Amino acid sequence: MTANTQPRVLLFGAGGIGTVYLWLLSKKSTTTAVCRSNYDVAKKDGFIINSSIFGQGIHFKPNVVRSCEEAASANTPPFDYIVVCSKAIPGTVPKWIAPVVTPGHTAIVLLQNGVGIEEEYRTAFPSNPIVSTVLYLPVTQRPAGVINHGETEGIEIGAYPSSAPDQHAKAFTRLIQSAGATAVLHEDIQLIRWTKLLINAPWNPICALAFSKDTDVLESYDGAPGVIEAVMLEIRDIAVAHGYNITMEKVQFELSRAKARIPIHAGIEPSMLQDVQTGRRIEVEAIVGNPVRMGKAKSVKCDRLELLYVLAKTLDLHLGRKLDA
Structure with missing residues (x-):
């Protein structure tokens, strides 16, 4: 990525939370979303976002694919960020996103709940920076493609582990802030x-x-x-x-x-x-x-x-x- 090029972002998991942040990131990035259960709806009609903060009836039609293999087959420049916003089910996501992770380049951003979730990504991708986050975003997707967002939005960000260089965490914080999110960088996100x-x-x-x-x-x-x-x-x-x-x-x-x-x-x-x-x-x-x-x-x-x-x-x-x- 050069100074004159928008970062390339792949979002894995376009549920309610993922779609809101994908919409924000699309303002400042070139974005693609891996959709699974809601792929048909997202491909045909896109999403409708009803947000108490960002507005009602926002129509958003991102570039969507069914899998990371499909995204990788497009023969485009490597992704700068893989934003993981799927459920934190152990032993699943690292192997699913592997086709789009460029060693030594792609930063993996975890928009997932819980504790103790980062190490399997560090093990799977030892040369890639890991950015860990905590979200405050009450949201539902019901029915598929319709996102309803409440009155809170915030994302807390930090490098994993806390002793790792934090330039990618800083860069992602600046990126998502510039897109309109409320983001705070921490020395230790744990x-x-x-x-x-x-x-x-x-x-x-x-x-x-x-x-x-x-x-x-x-x-x-x-x-x-x-x-x-x-x-x-x-x-x-x-x-x-x-x-x-x-x-x-x-x-x-x-x-x-x-x-x-x-x-x-x-x-x-x-x-x-x-x-x-x-x-x-x-x-x-x-x-x-x-x-x-x-x-x-x-x-x-x-x-x-x-x-x-x-x-x-x-x-x-x-x-x-x-x-x-």
Whole structure:
């Protein structure tokens, strides 16, 4: 890429979040999207984005392909960024994106949930920079091709590992900021990952298993807020054991945000609940399994989290069998 050339970006996973950021990046980049389940709709009609921040009824028709092999066969210059916005299912995405990763050149940007997700990319692509991010973007895609985005947008960015050179993280931050996103660069993104896990680790599996929004869970039983807080505290204890300090005040703040939505009937459908509703597999390892293993490695008590892992893992296996049938 030269100073007079737009960066070339391939987005892998054009769900709700991916499509919003693809639309933004298309303002400053040459973009291509790998679409899977929504390929036919995206190819024929593109996307409609309804956003409380960016506007309603935005029609966006990107260049789409069915696979990374198809993108690689176009015989175009190498991609500068591969932006991964698919579910964090271990052992899958690195092999799928391999055809479009140019060793020593392509930066791999992970727009994925959870902790402990980056190492498999580092192992698969040892000469490529890894940029890790944490997202705050409440969004749904229902039906396919129609994106509904709420009133929050933010992306936290850092190099992986934190000791790695950060020029690619800085460059991606500047790029997405110039496109209109709210982006912040961090020296160590892992603290931000653990902090978001305070929200994701309890709410995602519980809402998916209960088939309910977060506010419905809180209203189900007087002791429900205490259960959610207990799971959050286990996440905090695991994070602290790994060197990332999260205060009790932060735990209480995150719980209070959900409580505040009850009077205004503004419950949230976490991503796992959306996946279960549409019969897709869930990010059980990234959000629940990895924290449990990391807790046990430090002898941190995490009984509630481990129970959620067993239940969510069972649900994920059930969803996987249905998809394979």
